[in-house]
Amino acid sequence: MNARLSKTALALASIAALGALVPGIASAEDKPLPTLEQPLEPGRNPPGDIPDSQVFVDYASPLGFSLKVPEGWARLDRGDGAIFKDKYGRVVVTETQMPSAPDLAVANSELVPLLKRGAHAVVVTKVRAIRRPACEAMLISYGSNSDPNPVTNKAIRLENDRYYFWEAGNLVSLDLSAPAGADNVDQWDLMSNSFRWR
Numbered sequence: 001m002n003a004r005l006s007k008t009a010l011a012l013a014s015i016a017a018l019g020a021l022v023p024g025i026a027s028a029e030d031k032p033l034p035t036l037e038q039p040l041e042p043g044r045n046p047p048g049d050i051p052d053s054q055v056f057v058d059y060a061s062p063l064g065f066s067l068k069v070p071e072g073w074a075r076l077d078r079g080d081g082a083i084f085k086d087k088y089g090r091v092v093v094t095e096t097q098m099p100s101a102p103d104l105a106v107a108n109s110e111l112v113p114l115l116k117r118g119a120h121a122v123v124v125t126k127v128r129a130i131r132r133p134a135c136e137a138m139l140i141s142y143g144s145n146s147d148p149n150p151v152t153n154k155a156i157r158l159e160n161d162r163y164y165f166w167e168a169g170n171l172v173s174l175d176l177s178a179p180a181g182a183d184n185v186d187q188w189d190l191m192s193n194s195f196r197w198r
Helices: 003-017 104-118 185-194
Strands: 056-060 065-070 074-078 081-086 089-097 120-132 135-145 157-167 170-179
Touching: 056 185, 065 081, 065 089, 065 185, 104 120, 104 135, 104 157, 120 157, 157 185, 170 185
Parallel strands: none
Antiparallel strands: 056 065, 074 081, 081 089, 089 170, 120 135, 135 157, 157 170
């Protein structure tokens, strides 16, 4: 691994976790190997479509970027960004530092492995560069299992788009998640196209 990729891996570690707690360090002798989590089957008629009538409002982060998010979704502010959620729908924005913009090589060798370590049963379906009004962005589309519901302890299959926006050493990831099969193409385009550096 060259020095550039090494720095990239360090800079993106916080994004991969998306706020999850890091377990204590232990040697291989201390813990058995984890069972590989299998992708769940998508639900039938999944809840999670953002309605065409949904109103979007501007969210201006103190970290120096803005975007439109669904009005009325619960918001959790964090030191590195914010989470907006409604049932299984999620919009997560996370900022970290990175010396240069990620390209396809970095996306495949660094971002995808970090993503797979930070989410459940990830299956990547697409990695590509994509133009958005704010800048050239990287997009990783993938399926994953949700966290278990705290009441029922059941998880569902999600579909996700993760965008990476970079400017002047700042990297923002924008994660858009919904139950697999939900139809949110237009709404997700609206949000990713609304991203701006301030």
